Amino acid sequence: MSVQLDARPPVRPAVRGSARQLWEYRLSRLDEKYSPYLYIAPFFLLFGVFGAYPLAYTFWVSLHDWDLLATEHQFVGGENYSRLLADPDFWHSLTNTLGIFVISTVPQLLGALWLASLLNRRLRARTTWRMAVLVPNVTSTAAVAIVFGVLFGRQFGMINWLLDLVGVGAIDWKANRFASWVAISAMVDWRWTGYNALIFLAAMQAIPRDLYESAAIDGASRARQFWSITVPLLKPTIIFAVIVSTIGGLQLFTEPRMFHSGTNPIRGGSLRESQTMTMYMFENAFAPHYNFGYGSAVAWLLFALIAIVAAINVVVLRRLGGVDRPTRTRRPRKERSR
């Protein structure tokens, strides 16, 4: 394969009529026109196989009464969706998901911003500190969830023991809806605050130093510099972090699932205290219902919800700061998976 590396258009052959030259000319035109598509094709192929196809197939499944083990699946149209919209357990799981999302994401991003500004100062052993904030992110989610599940135990948990020392009565972290949200949010924040701090730090370092110098000459305090220079210039990065946190937060599964142990943990407590949407999807698509169609409908509504919340995020953040384009700063590409 001959690869056209020169960006300039090929020189048109002076002499017409030479078949070989014409052929070469056409070939190089083709090459120029279509080879870029070839280069980007691997992504789209993989996305097609692992992204678009499952998405479409899930939609197809959601239109059926689809028992996972049965050989025949009856087409039911939108029935799964209409049943789902009238299903109080579904709305309950939606409330849980949004509740945990808000309780975990807001302090997480504020904490990350604060950590990043600390790390951006002149510190001793700066790299060590910067590496250290990422350590929680490297540990396995399941291990984190199990350890936190034990810490937040009703009778043998360390948190309740500490609360007892200061005279606060034991809290049943798993059977109290709000308490379980807080416990799960603590897990999420422990894991993701450092990660977001590093993203903010990278963006902070791209802010020119002279802005701070002139602000300092004008007598601006550290706090004033932070709110008037750092935060506005970080806005594109903040949008990125908010959207990624939204996607991760709304898909929360491992933490609440592993937080509950014992019989049927997928319910997230006997009254579904902390059952998220993904857990509700799993409960329906797999044990104990094996109703794949219904589970797929949950998956699609979750997809719709994420799209809506992400759109709201962007609109709100743009209103707040008047950021025109979120593409100015180079942003990390790493996808966040939970």
Place this chain on the structure above:
Amino acid sequence: MGVFPRRHLAAVALVAATALLTTAGCGGDEPAEGGPITLTVDIFGQMGYQELYKEYMAAHPNVKIVERGTGGTLDEYSPKLTQWLAAGKGAGDVVAIEEGLLVEYKANPQNFVNLLDHGAAELKGNFLDWKWDQGLTADGKQLIGLGTDVGGMAMCYRSDLFAKAGLPTQRDEVSKLWPTWQDYIATGEKFKAANTGASFLDSATNTFNTIVLQTAGNAQGYHYYDTANNLVVDSNPAVRQAWDTTMDILDSGLSGKYSSWSEEWVSAFKQAKFATIACPAWMTGVIEGNAGPAAKGKWDIAQVPGNGGNWGGSFLAVPKQSKHQAEAIELVKFLTSAKGQIGAFKAKGPLPSNPQALDDPAVADSTNAYFSDAPVGKIFAAGAKSLKPVYMGPKNQAVRTEVENAVRTVDLGQRSPEQAWADAVNNAKKAAAK
């Protein structure tokens, strides 16, 4: 970023290499004809087969056996098995199926080898009649699985805590304390009054399940579904009776609220935080595993209050997707034979479903050193042949989950018994309709 020609070539090469590798990865990993084969056995919990595998492999040098899932819970295992079956790939050559889930797999029998086509019919005499029948599809034409164990009931208790509370500690005397569940509650109240720092029982759900299977077995022989597969949670007196008994237990404040199978439940075993636990035969292995060697000789086994009952028990089946069906069927026959069931009983305590095995001195005269040398053979095996099974309907597992969760909400103080009963009925109906 400048783009260099070499990058392009490298990228093309990388894509090509990836494609090649992916294709190569799809190649079979089957050994050559006549070579040794590997049989995978998927189980949950403890089946006690390790020694039996060794024996089988010694007799069949071309077979290697790998067990997966040992020690895992049924909640982790059953979705995986269903996914493997649905995908047509991934399941072991031999899979264990629990009684309560068997109904759902039987509804789609095309996923399993019909053992009747492989000479299993002649083995009928090796199993308790009802255990054999459970393995058959509704039309009786396909045998999905051969039985492994049954779950005869007892009541396990900690004699050290009983001594502390001033209660009798000898198992015969303890059995005399509770001929009925009301007597069990009365004993619990005495225990509670002694303030030992431990609760009388672990949590309500296991006890409820024991009572409901017992009352249903002694009455019509069904609990949540009748034998015509109608949901009868709200109209079956056996269910309501078990519910009321359980509510009495909770009302007396005897439960430790350690949600069964949770991390706290396991910790409570280790720290001796409760004195009794409803104890189907397979539970003895669970107690030993959870309470650990330190509690050896502190646990003992008495008669269950009320009268008999069966909880649980499993089957071994061969999925159609297995590439070594003939060899897998042979292994299933070996593991479910009298010899196999005796071996499993000795290793981990699951009670045989094979009448010959139940009569065998190795089972009938056996004692369990962990449980203060309790005569487990006498306690469990003696009643096993008269066990009354309970019929399980199509969505048994989902319905049971709803009812047990309702029990738990009362146990945790989240719902009053009447509210919880309404939840149980409504949620069971909803689950059955899904």
